[in-house]
Amino acid sequence: MLKIPARQRSAVGLPGLAGTARVERRTRQLLPRLRPGDVAVVEHVDLDRATAQALVDAGVVAVVNAAPMISGRYPNLGPQVLVDAGLLVVDGIGTAGLAAVSDGGTVRIHDGGVYVGDELVAQGREVDPGTVAAELDLARSGLASQLETLTHSSTEFLRREQDLLLHGRGVPRLATKVAGRPVVVVVDGQDAERELAAIRPFVREQHPVLIGVGAGADLLRAAGHRPDVIVVEGELPPAKALRAARDVVVRMDRGSHRDDLEQLERMGIRPLRFESAATPEDAGLIIADAADAAVIVGVGLHATLDDFLDRQRVGLASTYLTRLKVGHRLVDATAVPYLYSGRVRPWHLLLVMLAGLVALAAAVAVTPVGQEWAQQLNDTIQGLFS
Known part of the structure; x- marks a missing residue:
């Protein structure tokens, strides 16, 4: 269960999480208005990961969605981001529920319900990690229809952007x-x-x-x-x-x-x-x-x-x-x-050369000639300091 910090609890001792409601049907238009501690109230079917991460980064404590977080068309990743961040997530309050929440007013979220004071103004369902996992598994069966949608939307996009994609015009x-x-x-x-x-x-x-x-x-x-x-x-x-x-x-x-x-x-x-x-x-x-x-x-x-x-x-x-x-x-x-392993620099070559010289010296040192040279070098050094 989500543990709610004391500062986020209702100031009047009622159960649930309280915060200032920021209401906007289009989530992208709402993001610039959000402040830490707010409750984001939106209407966003199949919340995507990028938008969910933007909500988390804005510091909201809860997200209330008039639409389903996961419709089942495909496994969208937004709800997973929200629950992993520890946000309280409620969906399915409907268009009427969205209209019942006043922008800028204080709301309280408890057991999927949205309250103003002790009055229930909208009812949805609380989306927890278990719910997200189960519905994402079911949604994967919708990938085939999503790929079919891709075919149609790609055809339309190519028709409108063919000069850009094929000839680079407009860049x-x-x-x-x-x-x-x-x-x-x-x-x-x-x-x-x-x-x-x-x-x-x-x-x-x-x-x-x-x-x-x-x-x-x-x-x-x-x-x-x-x-x-x-x-x-x-x-x-x-x-x-x-x-x-x-x-x-x-x-x-x-x-x-x-x-x-x-x-x-x-x-x-x-x-x-x-x-x-x-x-x-x-x-x-x-x-x-x-x-x-x-x-x-x-x-x-x-x-x-x-x-x-x-x-x-x-x-x-x-x-x-x-x-x-x-x-x-x-x-x-x-x-x-x-x-990419990096550019070869002069000191890289120097290290290779030094390693080769050390290996060569070690090989020569074990031969009779090498031992004789080593003895002569030792005698010369001793002579210099005697």
């Missing part, structure tokens, strides 16, 4: 020189920090172009690197990071007007527009590929089948077709330590 031209150089694309994925640390020797010795996607730019800076290119959508990285980058690319839907451009221009930054339905991380890969990168190392990308399917419908097609376009250039960061 912004970078000021950063990329052609013939390795590129590292960093996304704020689950293991991105560990993967970035593992390829530090590669980054230090090969001096690749560093592309930070969203919060991936913050990861690069935290690791002591300066991003060359930053790809943004929605929430912007710190102004210091943006000004340090040579290129700032804003990914937006075709024909849309984004306030991000005006905000960046007011900061003295001239952003590059990238109009596409591709996800930001796929936009980073497409930019590197179009600029003729020698190799693209992906940090924090979705690599497994479950990761791949744990995307929104458009994102699923975007990821699938982008991987096909990038093809042989893309290498996952987890493989780099096995493929």
Whole structure:
């Protein structure tokens, strides 16, 4: 059972967990408003891992979902992230329950119920680790239908983005020189920090172009690197990071007007527009590929089948077709330590030469001639100090 810290318990002594409700049907729009200790109230079918991790990072103490956390269509990974982080999770309160919770008001969660004071305003079910495990097993039977959906959505995505994917039209031209150089694309994925640390020797010795996607730019800076290119959508990285980058690319839907451009221009930054339905991380890969990168190392990308399917419908097609376009250039960061052993330096050669000389001296020393030389050397040294 989830152990609730005393500071999170109801101030009036009622059972359950209390916090300020932040209500928004679209989870992505809610994230910038969340503060530590809040209760996130959303309507998000099949919560994906990236969004769940963003909720955890925001410091919420509970997530209440009007929709089912796991619908059974496929094994989405978001609920597992929430329960592993120790959050209280409730789903199925319905649209009426969502409307009954006031944004900014104090709510209390107990046994799947949402209370205002002692009044029950919405009822759902508490999602615990056992529930998540059982429903994910059942959901794996939905993979076939999900793959069928992938076929249809990929066809539609390719129809709309064929000029971009097939001919590279619409990709912004970078000021950063990329052609013939390795590129590292960093996304704020689950293991991105560990993967970035593992390829530090590669980054230090090969001096690749560093592309930070969203919060991936913050990861690069935290690791002591300066991003060359930053790809943004929605929430912007710190102004210091943006000004340090040579290129700032804003990914937006075709024909849309984004306030991000005006905000960046007011900061003295001239952003590059990238109009596409591709996800930001796929936009980073497409930019590197179009600029003729020698190799693209992906940090924090979705690599497994479950990761791949744990995307929104458009994102699923975007990821699938982008991987096909990038093809042989893309290498996952987890493989780099096995493929790259580091540059041969002069001191490496010196150590090999010294080891060879020691081995040669040892071999000569056991021969009669070697023993005679050793005796002569010993006599000479004694003569010098006598």
